[in-house]
Amino acid sequence: MENRNLGRGSVSVPVVGLGTWRRLEAAAAAGRHRELIDTALAVGIRLVDTSPMYGSAERLLAEALDGTREQVVIADKVWTPSPEEGVAQLARAVDWYGGRVDLMQIHNLVAWAAHLPMLEAARAQGLVGLIGATHYSTAAFPELAEVMSTGRIDTIQVPYNPMQREVERTILPLADDLGLGVLLMRPLGEGRLVRRQPGAAELAPLRPFGVTTWVQALIKWGLSDPRVHVSLAATAHPERLQENAAAGSPPWFGPEERALVLRLAEAH
Ligand SMILES: NC(=O)c1ccc[n+]([C@@H]2O[C@H](COP(=O)([O-])OP(=O)(O)OC[C@H]3O[C@@H](n4cnc5c(N)ncnc54)[C@H](OP(=O)(O)O)[C@@H]3O)[C@@H](O)[C@H]2O)c1
Numbered sequence: 001m002e003n004r005n006l007g008r009g010s011v012s013v014p015v016v017g018l019g020t021w022r023r024l025e026a027a028a029a030a031g032r033h034r035e036l037i038d039t040a041l042a043v044g045i046r047l048v049d050t051s052p053m054y055g056s057a058e059r060l061l062a063e064a065l066d067g068t069r070e071q072v073v074i075a076d077k078v079w080t081p082s083p084e085e086g087v088a089q090l091a092r093a094v095d096w097y098g099g100r101v102d103l104m105q106i107h108n109l110v111a112w113a114a115h116l117p118m119l120e121a122a123r124a125q126g127l128v129g130l131i132g133a134t135h136y137s138t139a140a141f142p143e144l145a146e147v148m149s150t151g152r153i154d155t156i157q158v159p160y161n162p163m164q165r166e167v168e169r170t171i172l173p174l175a176d177d178l179g180l181g182v183l184l185m186r187p188l189g190e191g192r193l194v195r196r197q198p199g200a201a202e203l204a205p206l207r208p209f210g211v212t213t214w215v216q217a218l219i220k221w222g223l224s225d226p227r228v229h230v231s232l233a234a235t236a237h238p239e240r241l242q243e244n245a246a247a248g249s250p251p252w253f254g255p256e257e258r259a260l261v262l263r264l265a266e267a268h
Contacts (some may be wrong), residue, residue, distance in 0.1 A: 001014040001015060001016060001044040001045075001245055001248040001249055002014070002015050002248055002249055002250060003015070003054060003076065004229040004230070005181075005200065005227050006103075006130065006154070006155060006183075006202065006230065007103075007130040007132075007180065007181040007233050008154060008180075008181075009100075010129075010130070010154075011048045011053070011073065011102065011103075011130060011181075012043075012063055013046065013073050013127065013229070013230055014044050014046050014047065014245075014248060015044065015197055015229065015230055015231060015232075015248040016044075016219065016230070016231055016244055016247060016248035017045060017046075017047035017048065017049060017073075017075070017183065017230045017231065017232045018036075018037075018040050018043050018045050018047070018048045018049065018056055018232065018234065018235075018241075019049050019059040019185065019218065019232040019233060019234030020048060020049060020050045020051075020060075020061060020234060021051070021053075021057070021234055022053050022054070022055075022234070023052070023235055023236040024036065024050070024057040024060050024061060024233040024236070025055050025056060025057060025060065026236035027206050027236040027237075027238075028056070028060050028096070029137075029144050030236070032236070032238060033060045033061075033063070033064050034063070034064045034066075035042070035259050036064070036235075036236065036237075036238050036241075037061065037064035037065060037068070037072075037236045038064070038068070038238075039238035039239075039242075040238075040241050041068055041071055041072070043241050043242050043245040044245050044248070045089055045245050046063060046071060046072055046232055047072070047073040047075055047239060048072055048073075048074060048075065049075040049076075049157070049183065049208065049232045050063060050074070050076050050077070051073070051076065051077035051079055051105075051107050051176055052077065052078070052079045052080070052089050052092075052158045053077070053079045053107055056208070058076060058092070058093060058096060058100045059096065060242045061074075061096075062096035062097060065097070066143065069097060069098045070098075073103065074093075074097045074101050074103070074227075075102065075103040075105060075132070075183065075201075076093045076101050076103070076104055076105070077104070077106065077107035077134065078090060078104060078106055078107060078115050078119070078152035079104045079107035079108065079110055080110065080111065080112055081111045081173045082111070082129045082133075083111065083114040083118065084207060084233030085117070086111065086114065086118055090118070090122055090127070090128070091117070091203070092124075094127050099127070099130070100126065100127060100128070100129065101127065101128050102120055102124070102129040102130065102222075103128075103129060103130040103131075103132055103154075103155060104128045104130075104131055104132070105131075105132035105133060105134050105155070105157060106131075106132070106133045106134070106147075106242055107134055107215070108134060108135050108136065108137075108140070109133055109134075109135050109140060109143055109144060109198070112133060112147055114165070114263060115146075116131070116150075116152055116153075119131045120152065124236035128176075129155040130155055130181070131152070131153050131154055131155075131222050132154060132156060132174065132181070132183070133147050133148070133153050133155075133156055133157075134156065134157035134158070134183075134185070135157075135159040136157065136158075136159055136185065136186070138166040139166070141158075141170065141171055144158070144171065145170060145171065145174055148171075148174055148178055149174070149176065149178070149182060151178070153180065154180065154181055155180055155181035155182065155183060155229075156171065156180055156181075156182055156183070156231070157182075157183040157184070157185055158171055158182070158183075158184065158185065159184070159185050159186040160172075160185075160186075160187070160222050160225075160228065160261050161184075161186055161187050161188065161189045161218060161221070161222065161265075162193065162218065162221060162255075162261055162265035162266075163189055163192075163265060164186065164189065165192065172228075173227075175227060176194050176227045181229045181230075182227055182228045182229050182230075183229065183230045183231075184222045184228055184230065184231045184232060185232055187219050187222050187231045187232065187233050188218055188219075188233055193201075193218055193265060194214060194218070196268045197213075197214040197268060198214055198217075198264045198267070198268055202264055203217060203264075205257065205260060206220075206257060206260070206261075208251070209246075209252070209253060209257060210249060210251070211247065213243055214264075215233075215240075215243055215244060215247070216243060216244075216246060216247040216248075217261050218261065218265075219231050219233055219244060219248070220237075220245035220247045220251060220252070220253055221261040221262075223247065223248065223252065223257055224253035224254075224257070224258060230246075231248070260266055
């Protein structure tokens with residue numbers, strides 16, 4: 001799998017990461033959360049995104065990383081309007097992940113002006129590697145651009161898939177100008193884009209790019225934008241990770257292949 005430098009060139013990560021929203025708890029309910037994380041590592045997925053918003057996902061991830069923490073880049077979040085609870089969330093995460101969170105993001109920009117100095121102090125102490133900000137909604141993109149322009153964050157996390165392309169207008173160009181790391185949420189549209197899938201004949205032009213499934217076409221579509229660094233596809237099923245990871249190697253799509261994926265997404 002290809003590696004890209006996240007956050008002004010300081011941390012090199014494989015381009016396919018693992019999201020945990022609802023899916024890590026689903027894996028745990030089936031008794032498979034350790035297997036999910038072990039399999040992710042085995043197929044080269046080494047960045048895992050989580051949040052206090054995701055129920056018990058942070059704790060389950062810590063449990064599943066017994067002995068393998070050092071192989072993983074942890075992307076966690078602070079998600080609370082309360083500055084005190086923000087401090088407590090960071091402390092819990094630092095405790096869960098062996099004394100350090102590699103990337104700490106401000107989830108949905110909640111109370112970002114309060115959390116940012118706290119995270120900067122934590123970074124100076126070595127408790128946090130990079131600082132990021134996330135939002136899922138187009139309505140929040142002007143505020144996200146404002147936070148990006150402070151020069152105080154290293155990464156952003158935004159939705160980007162063939163049916164959600166608003167970031168192309170201002171967010172991706174600004175991230176590129178500022179040299180920020182970009183993590184994609186919802187590469188499969190929260191699963192909506194994979195319910196009805198194009199057939200093998202429709203996908204045939206993508207085969208020279210190592211793509212044999214529609215899921216791979218969607219993941220590779222996002223990663224073929226050079227302003228993007230990591231695609232966070234989420235699954236509860238260990239057996240799907242190899243398929244997802246395989247979309248993280250070159251050759252990357254050119255304009256024609258990206259346009260084909262857009263047409264197929266529109267048609268299905
Ligand atoms: N505001 C924020 O910061 C924010 C907001 C949204 C998301 N995120 C992050 O981004 C991550 C990804 O977004 P997402 O979870 O919303 O959606 P997603 O990754 O676009 O889609 C996940 C869905 O795709 C399915 N899937 C995954 N791999 C598959 C495969 N190979 N074949 C068939 N189905 C497959 C999963 O089902 P199965 O589990 O059944 O495989 C799941 O239903 C989240 O988990 C979270 O970490 C952050």
